[in-house]
Amino acid sequence: MTNQLTFASSVADGIYCIDTGFGRENFDASYLIVSDTQAAFVDVGTNYSAPRLMKTLEELSLTPTQVNYVILTHVHLDHAGGAGEMMRLCPNAQLIVHPRGARHMIDPTALRAGAVGVYGEEAVEEEYGQLLPIDAKRVTEAGEGFEITLGQRQLICMDTPGHAKHHIAIWDPVSQGVFTGDTFGLSYREFDTDQGAFIMPTTTPIQFDPAALRESVERISALNPECIYPTHFSRVNDVPRLKDIFLKQLDQMVEMAVSFKDSSDRYVKIKSGLADIYEYHLKTNGCNISRKELEEFLAIDLDLNTQGIEVWLDKA
Numbered sequence: 001m002t003n004q005l006t007f008a009s010s011v012a013d014g015i016y017c018i019d020t021g022f023g024r025e026n027f028d029a030s031y032l033i034v035s036d037t038q039a040a041f042v043d044v045g046t047n048y049s050a051p052r053l054m055k056t057l058e059e060l061s062l063t064p065t066q067v068n069y070v071i072l073t074h075v076h077l078d079h080a081g082g083a084g085e086m087m088r089l090c091p092n093a094q095l096i097v098h099p100r101g102a103r104h105m106i107d108p109t110a111l112r113a114g115a116v117g118v119y120g121e122e123a124v125e126e127e128y129g130q131l132l133p134i135d136a137k138r139v140t141e142a143g144e145g146f147e148i149t150l151g152q153r154q155l156i157c158m159d160t161p162g163h164a165k166h167h168i169a170i171w172d173p174v175s176q177g178v179f180t181g182d183t184f185g186l187s188y189r190e191f192d193t194d195q196g197a198f199i200m201p202t203t204t205p206i207q208f209d210p211a212a213l214r215e216s217v218e219r220i221s222a223l224n225p226e227c228i229y230p231t232h233f234s235r236v237n238d239v240p241r242l243k244d245i246f247l248k249q250l251d252q253m254v255e256m257a258v259s260f261k262d263s264s265d266r267y268v269k270i271k272s273g274l275a276d277i278y279e280y281h282l283k284t285n286g287c288n289i290s291r292k293e294l295e296e297f298l299a300i301d302l303d304l305n306t307q308g309i310e311v312w313l314d315k316a
């Protein structure tokens with residue numbers, strides 16, 4: 001059955017990674033967890049991802065009524081943009097979201113306006129469409145220690161700020177894995193080498209907080225997980241090694257950013273400083289990408305991460 005999935009692959013017993021199609025292939029994931037006759041999505045991509053999620057349910061012989069939960073790691077639109085649509089399509093689902101994110105799902109006006117402020121109406125419409133509001137009765141706030149029962153599985157939420165204040169991670173004791181959203185960074189499969197996966201922190205605007213991020217990553221690692229399931233993209237193992245790569249970069253990013261705090265041309269300098277850090281760690285990890293290829297492949301990340309660091313510098 002599992003080898004016939006069009007958009008998804010099995011990444012652990014009862015866990016599927018669905019490519020939402022947002023951005024490019026192998027960039028943005030929605031995870032589907034199945035236990036007994038019940039199912040839950042962790043992150044859902046955008047409105048335009050819904051057909052892929054529904055197709056995966058169908059291919060696994062599940063009906064939309066069997067979806068008990070739509071769990072959001074946080075309410076950034078590449079994770080939560082399609083939540084209203086998925087709640088409409090899955091009539092029995094309850095939305096699980098950080099207490100700070102709940103009101104933005106009940107009334108997504110401010111969330112969308114924020115995106116329009118950054119990207120413009122045309123781009124937001126093209127990438128995300130209109131966000132459907134979710135009935136408050138179907139929204140459950142999940143903070144530190146909140147437990148979700150899904151069939152035989154018990155999923156445990158952790159409050160993990162640092163990337164966003166409205167961020168949770170979800171610990172699955174059955175697979176010994178953690179759904180980390182964007183807290184534990186981005187791991188693009190294009191950077192895999194025989195040393196293993198690469199991972200990099202994401203500092204997208206506007207709530208990057210390096211001290212909180214370090215603590216969240218330390219707390220996730222302290223569970224000694226077998227693997228993590230970052231939204232970007234798919235399961236990765238060898239968490240202690242990834243934690244080490246992540247925290248080294250985080251420290252270097254902060255040091256570099258602070259050194260440019262008051263310089264003219266700050267954006268350009270920080271962006272180039274970030275590329276230096278990625279290049280160094282990618283090479284150390286055995287990846288032979290050229291600087292030009294790196295800057296092209298990570299163009300959006302370099303821009304957003306620079307913007308996020310600047311917001312943080314201006315607050316600090």
Ligand SMILES: [Zn+2]
Pocket residue numbers: 076078079182231232
């Ligand atoms: Zn994301």
